[in-house]
Amino acid sequence: MSRIAALAVRIIRQFLRDRRTLALLFVVPVVVMGLFSYILKAKAQPFRVAVIAAGPDDRRVGDLLRELLIQNANVEMKEVAEPEVTAALKDGRLQGAIVIRGAGMERLKAGKPMGMELDLEGSDPMTSRDFVRELQRIQRPLLDALRGLIFLSDQDAQMLAPPNLTVRFLYGGEQFTETDFLAPPAMAFLAFFFVFLLTAVSFLRERTQGTMERLMASPITRLEIICGYLLGFLLFVLAQTGVIIFFILYVIKIHYLGSLLNILLVEFILVIGAANMGILFSNFAKNEFQVAQFIPLVILPQVLLSGLLWSIESMPKALQYLAYALPLTYANLALRSLMIKGLSLAQALPELLVLLAFALLMVIGSVFSMRRSLF
Amino acid sequence: MSADPSRLENIVQLEGLCKRFGASEALKGISLAIPAGITYGLIGPNGSGKTTLMRILVGISRPSAGTARVLGRVMPDRGAARAIGYMTQLEALYQDLTVAENVSFFARVYGLSGPALRRRIQEVLELVDLAPRRASLVAELSGGMRRRVSLACALVHEPRLLILDEPTVGVDPELRILFWNYFARLTQAGASIIVSTHHLDEAGRCDRLGLMREGRLLIEGAPEELRRQAQAPTLEDTFLYFARRRSA
Numbered sequence: 001m002s003r004i005a006a007l008a009v010r011i012i013r014q015f016l017r018d019r020r021t022l023a024l025l026f027v028v029p030v031v032v033m034g035l036f037s038y039i040l041k042a043k044a045q046p047f048r049v050a051v052i053a054a055g056p057d058d059r060r061v062g063d064l065l066r067e068l069l070i071q072n073a074n075v076e077m078k079e080v081a082e083p084e085v086t087a088a089l090k091d092g093r094l095q096g097a098i099v100i101r102g103a104g105m106e107r108l109k110a111g112k113p114m115g116m117e118l119d120l121e122g123s124d125p126m127t128s129r130d131f132v133r134e135l136q137r138i139q140r141p142l143l144d145a146l147r148g149l150i151f152l153s154d155q156d157a158q159m160l161a162p163p164n165l166t167v168r169f170l171y172g173g174e175q176f177t178e179t180d181f182l183a184p185p186a187m188a189f190l191a192f193f194f195v196f197l198l199t200a201v202s203f204l205r206e207r208t209q210g211t212m213e214r215l216m217a218s219p220i221t222r223l224e225i226i227c228g229y230l231l232g233f234l235l236f237v238l239a240q241t242g243v244i245i246f247f248i249l250y251v252i253k254i255h256y257l258g259s260l261l262n263i264l265l266v267e268f269i270l271v272i273g274a275a276n277m278g279i280l281f282s283n284f285a286k287n288e289f290q291v292a293q294f295i296p297l298v299i300l301p302q303v304l305l306s307g308l309l310w311s312i313e314s315m316p317k318a319l320q321y322l323a324y325a326l327p328l329t330y331a332n333l334a335l336r337s338l339m340i341k342g343l344s345l346a347q348a349l350p351e352l353l354v355l356l357a358f359a360l361l362m363v364i365g366s367v368f369s370m371r372r373s374l375f
Numbered sequence: 376m377s378a379d380p381s382r383l384e385n386i387v388q389l390e391g392l393c394k395r396f397g398a399s400e401a402l403k404g405i406s407l408a409i410p411a412g413i414t415y416g417l418i419g420p421n422g423s424g425k426t427t428l429m430r431i432l433v434g435i436s437r438p439s440a441g442t443a444r445v446l447g448r449v450m451p452d453r454g455a456a457r458a459i460g461y462m463t464q465l466e467a468l469y470q471d472l473t474v475a476e477n478v479s480f481f482a483r484v485y486g487l488s489g490p491a492l493r494r495r496i497q498e499v500l501e502l503v504d505l506a507p508r509r510a511s512l513v514a515e516l517s518g519g520m521r522r523r524v525s526l527a528c529a530l531v532h533e534p535r536l537l538i539l540d541e542p543t544v545g546v547d548p549e550l551r552i553l554f555w556n557y558f559a560r561l562t563q564a565g566a567s568i569i570v571s572t573h574h575l576d577e578a579g580r581c582d583r584l585g586l587m588r589e590g591r592l593l594i595e596g597a598p599e600e601l602r603r604q605a606q607a608p609t610l611e612d613t614f615l616y617f618a619r620r621r622s623a
Contacts, residue, residue, distance in 0.1 A: 210465030214528070217433040217461040218484045219453060 021293065028296040035304050035319075042316040046076040047131050049096045054082065054115075057104035061114060064145055065100065065138070072141065073134040089121045089170045096120045096131055105150060113161035122169035123340045124311040125176050132167060139163060171341045172255060180255040183248045184263075184335035185308040185328070190244065191237050191267050192274045192328055193299055199229060199278030200291045207282070222370045226363060230275055237271045238264060257342030263335065265345070269355045270331045276362035277327075283369045302328040307336075327358040386411040386536055386567045387432060391441035394427050394590075401427040403590040404441065409569065409583070411535075414562050416581030417571040418614060423587040425571040426464070429540050432569065433461045446536060457485060460534030464541050466525045468513045474500065475509040478527050485532035499527045502557060519550045526557065537561065539570040543577065555580050575610045584610075586617050593617045 015022060051069065053062035069075050080088045080097060088094040101115035108114060118135060120128045143160055150160075172180065206212040215225065241264060248254045281298070285291045303309070305319060306328035312320055323329050334351035337343040345352070387409040394402040402424045409415045417425045430436035431443050434451035448455045468477050478496050487495055500506040503523040513521060526542060539558075543551045555577065558568055562582075570581070578584055578598060585595040594601060594617050598610060605616035 209470070210463045210467035211469065213435065213463050213465070214461060214467045214481070215484065216435045217456060217459065218481070219456040219486065220484050221453075 020290065024293055024296060028300075032296070032300060032304070035301075039304070039310070039315055039319065044074055044130075045314050045316075046074050047096060047127065047134075048076050048078055048094050049098065049131070050078045050080040050085070050088070050094055052080070052082050052085070052097060052099045053103075054099055054101040055104075058100040058102070058114075060105070060149070061103035061142075061146070062100045064149070065098065065142060068138050068141055068145070069134075072138055073131075085119055086170065089119060092121075094121070095127065098135070108146065108160060109150060111159040111161055113164040116163040116165045118165065118167045120167060120169050122172040122176065123181070123336060124313070125172060125178055125181050127311065127314060128169070128172070128176075135165070139165075176255050179252060180340065181311075181336075182308070183252070183254045183256075184339040185306065185332035187241060187244050187248070187263075188267065188270055188328060188331035188335055189303065189306075189308055191241060191271055192302070192331070194240065195233055195237055195271050195274040196278045196281075196298065197291065197294070199233065199275045200282040200285065200294065201288055202229075203279050203282035204285055204288065204291055208287070216370075222367045225370070226276065226279065226366060229279070230272060233275055234268070234271060237267065241267050256339050258338040262338050262345050262348075266331055266334050266338065266348075266352065266355070269352065269359055270327070273327055273355065273359035273362045276359065276366040279366035280362060280369050302326050305329070307332045327355065330354045330358070384411065385409060385444075386446060387415075387569065388444040389441065390444075392428070392431065392438050392443055393440040394424075394431065394436065395439045401590055402431075402438075405590075405592050406441075407585060407592060407595060409567070411567050412562060412565060413582035414558055414568040414570060414580070416578050416584045417569065417587055418573065418575065418578050418584055419571075419587030420573060422589075424590040425587055426540055427590075428587075429461075429538050429569070429571060433459055433538050457532065458535045460529040460532065460537045462525055462529040462537075462539045462542055464544060466521045468521060468524055468528065470514040471512065473510050473512055474505055474516070474524050474527075477513060477524055478531050481528040482531040487532060495531050495533070499531045502530065502560070503527045504553075519546055522546055522550070522554075526554070530561070533566075535566060537566055537568045537570075539568065541571050541573070543572060543574060551577065575614060578610050586614055588618055593620075 049069070051062050051066045053059045066077060070077060078088070078094055080094055082099060085094065085097040085099075089097065097119045099115075099117040099119070101117065102112070103114035118132065120131070122128050139162055143162065147160060167174070169176070203212075206215070245260065245263065249256060277298075281294055282291065285294070301322075305315070305323045306312075306326050307323065308328070312323045312329065312333075315323065330351040334348045334355065337348040337351070338345070385408040387407070389405050389407045392402055392405040393400065405424075405428065417428065419425055427436065431438055431450060432445055434445075434453065434456060437451055443450045445452075446455050446458055469480070472480070475496055478499060479492065482492050482495055496509075497506065500509055503526055505520065505523055505527065508516065508520065513524060516524065522542065526539075529537060529539070543554050546554065551574070558570065559580075562568060572578065581598065583596060584598050584601060586593040586601075594604075596604070598613075601617075602610060602613045605613040607613040607616050
């Protein structure tokens with residue numbers, strides 16, 4: 001019994017002495033639970049939509065639908081002319097547009113259905129599906145209101161045909177699922193996670209076992225050390241990406257556009273940043289255990305906020321600012337642009353430049369941190 | 376100063392060398408000249424500044440004041456690195472690589488390649504009597520063997536100056552004798568060695584000794600000379616004599 005007590009007391013002593021572990025033990029759960037509940041409880045961001053009447057006859061129904069949507073659905077009404085819809089969906093002004101056609105009163109009275117064309121941006125399947133569902137729910141109140149407008153007797157009202165709804169997707173499609181949405185950022189996340197942890201651990205070992213001291217006394221330069229590390233790690237990361245791509249394309253069979261080379265390029269830049277971040281952070285760890293503590297600090301926020309699990313657009317505004325401070329966010333945006341939207345590298349350039357800047361910053365940081373051993 | 380470093384009389388020349396870490400002074404003004412081609416022993420208790428001095432000599436630490444010239448270059452100077460071999464107190468090996476892979480890695484870091492690389496790995500492993508174990512993982516070796524691999528890594532690029540920080544600490548007496556035999560062979564081949572130790576029995580095998588204490592060089596000279604000056608029967612008594620004289 002006293003032996004067990006001795007062991008327990010020793011462990012408690014060691015815990016109490018390790019302030020950082022102690023802080024993490026209590027702060028991390030609170031922060032994570034707080035973030036989770038904040039994101040989940042926060043009112044979903046309104047869906048940016050335009051209701052467009054194709055002709056003058058369609059205006060009345062258009063106004064009616066607009067009103068119903070504002071009353072019953074979480075939307076932000078936008079004014080966009082029909083020819084501009086595609087451009088507005090592409091640049092993010094709109095997430096969806098509804099065009100009403102053939103909704104003249106005479107036609108409706110004759111029992112002919114109006115045309116309702118829904119154009120969706122579509123890259124986030126959850127948002128798209130939610131809106132389609134809301135639009136379907138509104139069909140009935142819309143018919144009821146029309147009935148009032150046209151003053152039909154109840155009997156005639158039976159003749160009022162439900163609208164003919166067609167849904168078109170700019171990106172993705174009906175068969176597009178959460179997996180398709182999740183796969184590109186999952187790929188970036190896995191590469192980031194492994195490279196960051198592995199470089200941090202191997203650099204920590206390099207310092208604790210004394211080989212870094214030996215290297216520092218040799219003619220090798222700090223930049224050569226970093227490049228050597230990258231070259232070694234890159235082989236495995238690119239192989240890992242290859243396995244993931246093969247798996248998601250041929251086993252899970254995700255929806256995917258764009259060229260493989262572009263995806264590898266994004267991974268390449270991300271890995272440079274992740275590896276150097278690992279080198280930099282290894283300076284703040286005394287042992288492997290403390291490296292493991294970087295997971296809740298560095299990895300977890302990126303899982304929650306980088307748009308991996310839900311689109312950044314759907315998060316509360318305050319967290320969106322935070323999201324745009326995380327490197328993985330840009331990798332996710334870039335990969336979704338390339339893989340889901342099938343955009344070209346040039347169109348994903350802003351995100352790539354931010355990733356590149358992150359990588360550069362981390363290289364400078366890691367080179368500088370190695371200098372600290374020259375004291 | 377001669378342009379050709381091989382013609383240098385002194386391989387190391389220290390002038391008023393100081394090193395501070397915050398408030399504590401690790402080296403308090405050391406001036407010393409070490410001639411080429413000898414084994415120079417730095418003797419002193421733990422914390423006397425031996426390691427700090429050696430880290431300045433290999434160029435991974437910057438003096439706070441004074442100058443350290445190694446092979447005619449003011450340290451730190453990356454250009455001198457190729458001619459220096461350094462063995463730390465830690466083994467400083469990759470546990471998950473084999474003996475030959477470790478030696479080969481450090482050889483390539485120092486610029487060796489091709490047939491010269493293979494020849495040197497073989498030579499250096501034969502020197503430390505580990506050629507038969509070249510394919511063994513370092514993690515599977517005994518402590519003494521790992522020390523020898525560590526020495527092999529410091530030697531593989533044929534440095535003109537070897538800086539060995541307590542190479543025999545924790546090493547059994549038999550292996551210690553072996554190590555000193557290696558050192559003798561190396562100086563015969565023209566290398567210079569600076570070695571720190573607190574085994575005073577080893578000090579007798581050095582050509583010259585520097586006695587260090589609390590960041591100062593108490594005295595330096597050939598072992599016999601020092602012993603005569605102290606009128607002491609052993610090196611141990613010699614060290615104690617100079618240590619007391621200093622504090623008196």
